[in-house]
Amino acid sequence: MVTLKIETPNHNAYHLTVELNATQVVFSVTSSKYLGAEFVLKTLDAATAEEQYYYLLRIIGSQFFSRMSEVDTLTNLSNLIHTILKNWELFSKEENHD
Numbered sequence: 001m002v003t004l005k006i007e008t009p010n011h012n013a014y015h016l017t018v019e020l021n022a023t024q025v026v027f028s029v030t031s032s033k034y035l036g037a038e039f040v041l042k043t044l045d046a047a048t049a050e051e052q053y054y055y056l057l058r059i060i061g062s063q064f065f066s067r068m069s070e071v072d073t074l075t076n077l078s079n080l081i082h083t084i085l086k087n088w089e090l091f092s093k094e095e096n097h098d
Contacts, residue, residue: 002057008070014077016060020053022046027056027085028093029077036093039085059084 006014012033019026023043030036043049063076 004060004064004066006064006066006068006073008068008073010070012070014073016064018053018056018060020049023049025049025053025056027088030093038091038093039081039088040091041088056084 001017001019003015003017006016008014012031014032015028015030017026017028017030019028023046025041025043026038027040028036028038041049041052043052059080063080064073068076
């Protein structure tokens, strides 16, 4: 599991977490300001899940940094969600706790 904490100039914090669980990859985002979300990609085998896990880590590592503006953080999250994660299952953090 890899977690990145992003702090904005407004003192808002975003936590991006990528987790590999056997044949699935889980990406979650939580924030001190917004309701969190979790995206899950289920694969047929562990090798494919591992490949997708490292691919997502490379994308996140190139687009997100420990200190970013709120606008850049939200723009990059939106781009990630609408491109890489568009076919992943989406769960709100509220749904996951029920």
